[in-house]
Amino acid sequence: MPLIQADGISIEFPLYHVGARSLKKRLLARSPIRLKEDESHRIVVAALRDLTFRIEPGERVALVGSNGAGKTTLLRTLAGIYEPVAGRLEVNGTIGSLIDPGAGMDTEATGRENIILRGLFLGMSESECERLAEEAGRFSGLGEFLDVPIRTYSAGMAVRLSFAAATLMEPQILLMDEWFLAGDADFIERASERLSQLVEGADILVLATHNMSIVRQWCTRAIKLSGGRIVADGPVAEIVEA
Numbered sequence: 001m002p003l004i005q006a007d008g009i010s011i012e013f014p015l016y017h018v019g020a021r022s023l024k025k026r027l028l029a030r031s032p033i034r035l036k037e038d039e040s041h042r043i044v045v046a047a048l049r050d051l052t053f054r055i056e057p058g059e060r061v062a063l064v065g066s067n068g069a070g071k072t073t074l075l076r077t078l079a080g081i082y083e084p085v086a087g088r089l090e091v092n093g094t095i096g097s098l099i100d101p102g103a104g105m106d107t108e109a110t111g112r113e114n115i116i117l118r119g120l121f122l123g124m125s126e127s128e129c130e131r132l133a134e135e136a137g138r139f140s141g142l143g144e145f146l147d148v149p150i151r152t153y154s155a156g157m158a159v160r161l162s163f164a165a166a167t168l169m170e171p172q173i174l175l176m177d178e179w180f181l182a183g184d185a186d187f188i189e190r191a192s193e194r195l196s197q198l199v200e201g202a203d204i205l206v207l208a209t210h211n212m213s214i215v216r217q218w219c220t221r222a223i224k225l226s227g228g229r230i231v232a233d234g235p236v237a238e239i240v241e242a
């Protein structure tokens with residue numbers, strides 16, 4: 001059964017450039033909450049602090065909170081990109097991740113090659129992968145750029161390809177950062193039907209966003225983060241003011 005269970009998870013990022021004692025002292029004096037010294041005497045950013053929650057099948061969860069609250073860090077942690085320094089995280093189910101465009105892709109390979117590699121990794125046949133790559137190319141509108149290395153893509157082109165790649169599979173758990181919902185109007189219009197299918201097909205949605213109308217439209221529950229902690233968790237109507 002798809003499920004996310006987090007028990008007291010914390011994420012810290014070491015700031016390697018802070019060597020000088022005077023700078024350390026100044027940083028710690030200014031921000032005693034988010035910045036701290038770890039046991040190896042490194043200054044670290046406490047990005048997520050002691051989070052405990054459980055997400056069951058059928059739940060569509062919005063991660064809300066101001067800039068730097070920890071939303072993207074939590075999404076990346078659920079995707080397995082970051083490892084908690086403390087606590088226990090269990091994520092059961094296949095994951096579809098619309099967090100960082102181009103993540104998990106080979107930048108030297110072309111868009112087509114990346115789609116084919118992903119399909120093969122998912123156990124599809126070569127001919128099926130070829131067909132999906134064609135379809136992804138059509139859908140993303142990349143045209144001849146489908147056959148050039150993705151390191152040459154613009155940010156918008158990388159989003160289009162990542163979106164097409166993510167919709168090739170039907171994940172049980174869909175993790176999404178709101179800027180995947182941004183982009184040029186023409187693409188969003190074409191993508192919206194596919195996005196709805198993707199969301200509807202997933203057992204669990206976790207979406208990080210600042211856009212409260214998207215939260216009301218898509219989500220059933222909201223987890224509000226502030227300073228890396230959970231400060232509220234409940235039905236959207238309770239957490240998000242009208």
Ligand SMILES: Nc1ncnc2c1ncn2[C@@H]1O[C@H](COP(=O)(O)OP(=O)(O)OP(=O)(O)O)[C@@H](O)[C@H]1O
Pocket residue numbers: 013014034045046047065066067068069070071072073074
């Ligand atoms: N790679 C990193 N190295 C150091 N600090 C980081 C890193 N990634 C995030 N942080 C810090 O972790 C904290 C949480 O950042 P995060 O990007 O998760 O916030 P957010 O809620 O997604 O913000 P926004 O709404 O601005 O996207 C911030 O203090 C940020 O500076």
